[in-house]
Amino acid sequence: MMVIPLLISIFQKDKKSAAVLILALGIYTVKDIASTSYFLFCLALLAIKKEKLKGLCLQEETPVINRFQDQGLLKRQMLNYASIFQSLASYYAKMSSEESELLKTMAEALRYNADVISKADSHYKDQQRIVTALEGYQYIVDDFLMEEPKAGYLRIVMDISNIKRGEIKTTLKPLMEALLHRNLEMDEIHNRRFLNGFHICMSDAIPFHIDALADSVKNAFTGNGDSFSVFRFRQSMVCMISDGMGNGERAAQSSQLITSIFQRMMISGITQDAAIKCINKLIQSDTFATLDVLCFNYALGVAYISKSAACPTYLLRNHKIYEINGNALPVGIVSIMQPDCFSIELEDGDEFIMMSDGIETHEFYEWMRERKADTLREDVEIFSDILKKSQRKDDSTFIIANITKS
Helix, strand or coil: CCHHHHHHHHHCCCHHHHHHHHHHHHHHHCCCHHHHHHHHHHHHHHCCCHHHHCCCCCCCCCHHHHHHHHHHHHHHHHHHHHHHHHHHHHHHCCCCHHHHHHHHHHHHHHHHHHHHHHHHHHHHHHHHHHHHHHHHCCCCEEEEEEEEEECCEEEEEEEECCCCHHHHHHHHHHHHHHHHCCCEEEEEEEECCCCCCEEEEEEECCCEEEEEEEEEECCCCCCCCEEEEEEEECCEEEEEEEEECCCHHHHHHHHHHHHHHHHHHHHCCCCHHHHHHHHHHHCCCCCCECEEEEEEECCCCEEEEEEECCCCEEEEECCEEEEECCCCCCECCCCCCCCEEEEEECCCCCEEEEECCCCCHHHHHHHHHHCCCCCHHHHHHHHHHHHCCCCCCCCEEEEEEEEEEC
8 A cells, every 4th residue: 555655755746657657557467356446546646636645645845945944044154254244344444445345345245145045045936936826827737847057047847738829928928027027938839748738938038149259469579468258157248358568477467367356256246347446456556457348238138348448349330330438547556446337238230349459450440351250250260360460569369249139
């Protein structure tokens, strides 16, 4: 008789597998009417909803609860550490503004990550909330999975047995968007084999696809003092160039320090402007560097540009060239820095070109004439070949980003 609770606890979520197993056992083991009745009883149990079988189940599942308890503890610990850093920042405020600013920024980063953990805690509850809402609209939800295969990107898979195909896009999709407060697109809709209803997959609607490549050609005399980075984080792509003033090892150390710290700050959840201000506090010395940041937000379809004594960024749109310039001083020169910040709504076919000051304007326009615009990689190779034609007096770094509608 232990087979009954075992089947209930193991196979309740996959009734087809359980039914096949019971039928197979029945064919090979049934000897009399009692055995036949027993297997028919097992099949009948599968038709009963799980909520009505709590008394027969061997044990309740607890790992999920334990996991959320552990995450709650981690969140409290991070908030405690954030409070410690905030207290230290207040203590050092009158002694050293640099240390105070750094400690304050670290506190903000810890609070941000605590919020991320809090969102993870509520993920399971959100899933239950959505299922309850769908059932409130009289939908029979046989299976529901909400996952985040990539940070910031949501994917939903569900099986609904009493929905018509026409309702999926006209009723279900708008309902899910209202429940989740985000735009969704249909990835997959197909009939369930041997069952009523449909298997449905939805995911975040990403309006734009963004590709970016970079290259750097060093000067002919010393090491490369430029640094660049292109990375993706959640629903953003970040491109940045830092030009260490002068050439050689010291310039390289300065630019690498800026790009490395800035990237870690962005990943920690610190805002773009706050990260630049914090870097400014950290490296107030005779080691200066420029900072040029271009941040694309996939979901919003917006590009954010921050410049600190950086060269112009060029936007190619509808066969026209737009120059985006800034006049802020280099990072590390002044105590209070307000870098020029811009936001641009993206359009299909947009191209952004970022450059360090080693590249001459006429070289950019030569690239514009020679480029084939077939692939991004070919465009980068053509630009690099143009820069290598002459002996470089200064390090020359560039990033090209292409925007296409999804």
